[in-house]
Amino acid sequence: MKPCYVYNLFLNKTIIKHYSLRLSVVFVCVFFYLITLLSVNQSIANEFGELDTQKYPQTKIKKNLQDKYYRQALFFYFQNQPSLALQQLSYNKTRFNTIDNDAVLFEAGLQISLGLPQQAQQTLVHIIEQYQKTKIDIKESIKSSDSFNIENLNQQDLLVIALLQLAEQKIDHGDIVQTEQALAKIKHLPKGYYTQYYTLKQLVSWPEKPELVITDMMSSNSDIEREYSPYIMLNQALWLIQQQEYEQAFELLSFLKSHHIEEKQKGFWRSLFSYSTNAYDVIDSNSLQHKDNTPTSTSIDSLVENRALNDYARLLLAQMYVVQGRYSAAYQELEVFPEDSPHSEQALFLFAYSALKTKNYQEAQSMFTLLAQSFPYSNFTWQANGLLAYSYIEQNKMKQALVQYIAIEAEYKKGLSDLTNFQQLFSQQINLLQFSNVAAQISQHNEQTNAFSLSSNQLYIPKSPWLKKALSDVELSALYQQLLELDFLTKQLSQQQQKNDWLGEALILNKKRKNKIINTQQIKVHLTMVEHLKSMNMQLKQKLQLSTSLENGEVFANENERKWLARINNSKKNIDTIKLHQNTTKYNKRLKRIKGVLAWQLKMQLPARQWQHNKQLDELEQLLQYSMLRVDQVNTLLTENDSLLALEQRQLKITQEVGQLLESINQLRIKTNKNIKLKIESFISLQQEQLQRHILVTHRTMAKLIEDINKNKNKEKIQQAHNEKIQDGL
């Protein structure tokens, strides 16, 4: 047979004799067609053949998906990426419509650390309401993975933590009433939270002494905690000082100035809600030493905290002595005060003042000079200047005192002139963050910023000493931080806008690709082909049914058998040709025998071959149905616009939102700038007023001093004249 005969067989219905060959050709065509179709539509379920799931054992275990996603948030949190952790929780809420209670509390902690206190408040209030609605069983434990290294707290403990945090939030905003209400709801305290609770109680009750309502403390642990909590003791000391009960305050402060705070390992929840500078370094929160024995950040924090507490107690003690007039005690107390303490400015002033009062003039003078050198713009320095000059007066060194006062007056006037320059420069500044060649913008926390960061990790530290002094005002510092945050948010939004634009382009490309496929009419071609193949299949089925009913084995003959049949036919023809000239009985007999044998062979194989062809036709039919399904699916995908349209709308909505947010940020930046300028103006006025007052006092003192000097001179002259007279008389 020629190769083209196969093709002719496929198309020409009138010469169809070789049924099985045609079937195999159809099969091959359908197979290649499927491969083509699959490349057009990738989202096709595999229905080819019977899928044996037993062959692929799958560990599909039903697990709490929320727990899995929550742990993804924890993964970010433990790496000092609270923004990403909060982002993950936000995503979880959108995907699952709800999150577990422990995830909600975790969210509140993250919101606090990222400067979203109102959000945190709402979350905490929500948790509290949830807990109060459901029946709380003390033995009930929260859902947590076995591999968690997080303290397992029961729901009641978590409620207490939420209430304590809410109380802290409220008191930060000065809302005493709500703080009291939050604290009143606490009926029991878990281990390690007594200090926080009692300290809040102290703050709320100030200036009264707090009354503890809770009696269900954890017996001995709470007693130890109560007894040795330094912050509670410090607040008590302050209260006693206010009540002028100095003896008891003295005892507490004497203990505190040398007390060493025990390094405590913070649990997960304590670290989450901690306000310390290294609050995010939670990896080390449960360890106090690295493996190479270097101290961890928690350990270092603890040392710094300890020192600060000791220094503050010592300073309070010295102040108490000064108030009581016990200057030598104050002097001795501050003699060993460390130089690098955050309270060194006040301590230095107080020490110098005590030295002056105990008539250690030289020491007082050197200390006042040191104060002026170390903190030239400090209010303490301005007072110290006056005291330094006064110390000369005390020593009857009038001329030196006068010289000192002249120098001080020049300093004050220079200060005024500096202030005026600063005022002029500042008022002209448009971008306030660029003022005064920023000295540094140091990273406050260890968090690396990323596309989803919500807070800037920088501090604003200007070079201008006046601005540095102004930034000691908490509100102004907060306003500058706000400016930094706004700048940071602007950058973040720009990045998000770029990403959104990129997604918009991806959508456009998708649309183009889809339209291209539609325009090439490929689907119609596929549809036609499938229909055609289906009709062919139907015809083949009919023929098979017919041959089955006729029990005609010849239609299922293979190649050899077809050759034999052809040979038999040829032989029959030849016999018919020579029949007239010869006796063909023998030949007919032989032919009949061969034909019979072949017919018997074909008949024996008929059932098997019938079944095989039926099966193949059934498989073909399935394949064609599957193909039809695919074509329908692809057609649906290409013609329906909903999914891409929905994505487009979302993308446009995000573009609009970004624009609105940028505008809002700009407005807020203008307001913040205005507020900062007002505050700086107010600060400058105050400083000018103080300097002028100092100049006035200096002038008055100088006038009196000059008067005294002149008086002394006159006295000396009179005395000298008197002495001369006496000598002359003699």
Next chain:
Amino acid sequence: MRNFFKNRFFVVVIHLLLMASVFTLAQALPFNGSNEISDNSLLTTELEQLKKQVLSLNRELFILEEDLLFPASTQLAVFVSVNIGHFFILDSVELKINGNDVAGFLYTNKQRKSLEQGGIQRLYQGNLKSGEHQLTAIFTGLDTEHRAVKRAVNYNFVKEDDAVMIELKVEDNSSKYQAEVLVEQWVL
């Protein structure tokens, strides 16, 4: 005399008017910070609102990106978790799908500890067509004796219309004193 008093009266009235105007002006331009404080807290509230909106926007953008680039019908995500991590100190992981390298990750100390503390890392997110696939993961790390060790796993799965999420769990086996890698396919 009359003129004298008239003038005096006039002067007094003007002084009173001046004082009144100064007083009114002072009221309009307060020097103390009481109004500023309320302004500042309003600003703080506004900033917080902005942050909340930015967070919401970030979330929407993230979900849009996921829906567009990794639709559920083709999405495959692979996660890594560590249970305890005493017998195997994780250093790196390589991921292959059907023999092709698709992801690799080198762990810092912090990342490893995050996993040991219970975090789950999304190692890979990609697209896969329907059908049978094979996932191969090779974990490299150190054992308790600080010797280099590798742990590998092969996993066959079928991709259908839903997203496929596979978690590779490096778990300590106390009975064998070593770690093994288990595969868990999440049921969505």
